[in-house]
Amino acid sequence: MKKIRLLKCPGYGPATRLDKLADLPLQFDATAALPGDLIMPSPVNAHDHGYGIRTLDFGAVDDALEVWIPGLRLRPRTDPYLEALVAFGRLARTGVGATMHCHNSLNVDHLVDEASAVMRAAGDIGIRLALSCPLLDHDAWAYDGGPNRLKPFLSTSDWQALEPTIPAYAPISTQLAAVEAVAAANTSPLVDVQYGPIGPQWCSNALLEAIAEASAHHNRRIHMHLLESPRQRVWLDRRFPEGVVTYLDSIGFLSPRLAIAHGVQLRPDELELLAERGVQLVSNPSANLRLRSGIAPIATALEIGGPPFAIGLDGTGLDDDQDLWREMRLLYLLQGGRGPTRRLTAQNVFDAAIRVGGRVINANQAEDFTIVDYQALIADALFDDIDEAEILLTRMSAKYAKGLIVAGRDVMRRGELTGIDFDAALSELGAQARADLPRLEEQRPLVRALSEATHAYYATWPGIS
Numbered sequence: 001m002k003k004i005r006l007l008k009c010p011g012y013g014p015a016t017r018l019d020k021l022a023d024l025p026l027q028f029d030a031t032a033a034l035p036g037d038l039i040m041p042s043p044v045n046a047h048d049h050g051y052g053i054r055t056l057d058f059g060a061v062d063d064a065l066e067v068w069i070p071g072l073r074l075r076p077r078t079d080p081y082l083e084a085l086v087a088f089g090r091l092a093r094t095g096v097g098a099t100m101h102c103h104n105s106l107n108v109d110h111l112v113d114e115a116s117a118v119m120r121a122a123g124d125i126g127i128r129l130a131l132s133c134p135l136l137d138h139d140a141w142a143y144d145g146g147p148n149r150l151k152p153f154l155s156t157s158d159w160q161a162l163e164p165t166i167p168a169y170a171p172i173s174t175q176l177a178a179v180e181a182v183a184a185a186n187t188s189p190l191v192d193v194q195y196g197p198i199g200p201q202w203c204s205n206a207l208l209e210a211i212a213e214a215s216a217h218h219n220r221r222i223h224m225h226l227l228e229s230p231r232q233r234v235w236l237d238r239r240f241p242e243g244v245v246t247y248l249d250s251i252g253f254l255s256p257r258l259a260i261a262h263g264v265q266l267r268p269d270e271l272e273l274l275a276e277r278g279v280q281l282v283s284n285p286s287a288n289l290r291l292r293s294g295i296a297p298i299a300t301a302l303e304i305g306g307p308p309f310a311i312g313l314d315g316t317g318l319d320d321d322q323d324l325w326r327e328m329r330l331l332y333l334l335q336g337g338r339g340p341t342r343r344l345t346a347q348n349v350f351d352a353a354i355r356v357g358g359r360v361i362n363a364n365q366a367e368d369f370t371i372v373d374y375q376a377l378i379a380d381a382l383f384d385d386i387d388e389a390e391i392l393l394t395r396m397s398a399k400y401a402k403g404l405i406v407a408g409r410d411v412m413r414r415g416e417l418t419g420i421d422f423d424a425a426l427s428e429l430g431a432q433a434r435a436d437l438p439r440l441e442e443q444r445p446l447v448r449a450l451s452e453a454t455h456a457y458y459a460t461w462p463g464i465s
């Protein structure tokens with residue numbers, strides 16, 4: 001009899017170990033697994049942006065969030081399908097079969113086409129997708145006033161070159177209608193379309209209120225960045241004297257249909273209110289360290305009955321390799337505390353990555369499994385009964401993911417995708433990016449000037465170090 005272990009992760013079902021192939025709980029192509037492999041519910045990447053080309057590759061070196069954002073202007077123009085295909089393919093190869101994709105296009109006229117390209121890419125790879133459609137209309141480039149705030153920090157010629165690129169936002173009704181058009185065009189049961197207000201600092205009150213209403217009306221989820229950087233805390237405290245979370249509650253924005261990303265600067269009373277309203281929090285520990293936002297109060301949230309949390313890569317994993325397993329490890333280590341009792345357990349981490357992640361993407365991934373080369377992980381272990389969750393959190397990484405099954409479909413085996421030729425897609429994407437190099441070379445000095453102006457602007461803000 002083949003011996004296969006099944007780890008049903010805590011929080012996603014009873015902990016079970018099976019030793020007979022016949023005991024597997026679903027129609028499972030057993031040729032994908034070998035005796036000794038570990039088969040587990042697949043974790044969810046609960047916040048990301050679908051970057052086929054990673055930010056560092058076009059020169060956006062890590063920096064404080066606001067100073068880093070101008071560097072995103074150097075993202076090469078590529079085919080949205082190919083961009084998403086590479087991003088999703090890279091993720092599926094790590095054994096992760098579901099992702100929250102916060103789309104970054106700011107042109108509402110292109111949204112429906114781009115979103116359908118992204119959905120097609122997810123379908124061709126075979127992963128689950130939540131697609132958050134961008135919504136924004138406020139304070140581009142700089143909080144508390146928008147582009148004009150940066151003018152004193154730019155040369156006249158740089159300002160004149162930048163001024164035509166100040167975004168003109170479509171009316172709120174047009175933006176919301178585009179989301180409904182994206183949802184209407186979706187035919188896949190593996191895709192969930194959501195509202196994606198980028199963050200309260202980039203949304204007018206009118207837009208936030210319209211989204212709250214539309215979400216209730218259409219029963220559609222919202223996914224939004226909230227209180228990521230310390231400068232957002234300072235500015236939102238000034239803009240909403242009652243507190244931004246209290247404000248969001250007053251307009252009916254907080255509900256079980258909402259997930260917020262980051263939440264690094266949340267206060268305990270805000271965590272409690274979010275929990276009361278059934279909101280989920282998505283933590284992105286690498287992004288928060290790399291963009292100097294800090295460490296999210298995840299363990300505190302657990303201790304005071306705050307919102308449940310999920311885990312996302314946000315395009316900026318620890319080794320820049322989109323490895324959610326390492327992200328889980330980082331979160332586990334950052335939130336353990338210093339006392340004799342861990343503030344956050346292995347069970348909490350798997351519950352976050354699997355069960356809460358599923359809520360964030362509005363999916364039930366009961367038929368999604370990652371096959372782990374567990375024998376390789378425990379090759380030197382002296383005991384056979386060391387807790388699997390601890391082994392995974394201490395040693396698991398993408399290279400040990402040998403299979404991925406999503407909704408019963410074989411998506412990845414031994415690192416190779418079944419749906420597409422990943423290397424060919426990556427090389428075509430690279431060729432498209434290089435073809436855009438002359439434009440990017442021309443843009444680089446201007447982008448550098450905008451980053452420096454942003455740095456100079458926030459350097460005048462008190463109380464942040």
Ligand SMILES: [Zn+2]
Pocket residue numbers: 047048049102225261314
């Ligand atoms: Zn993000």
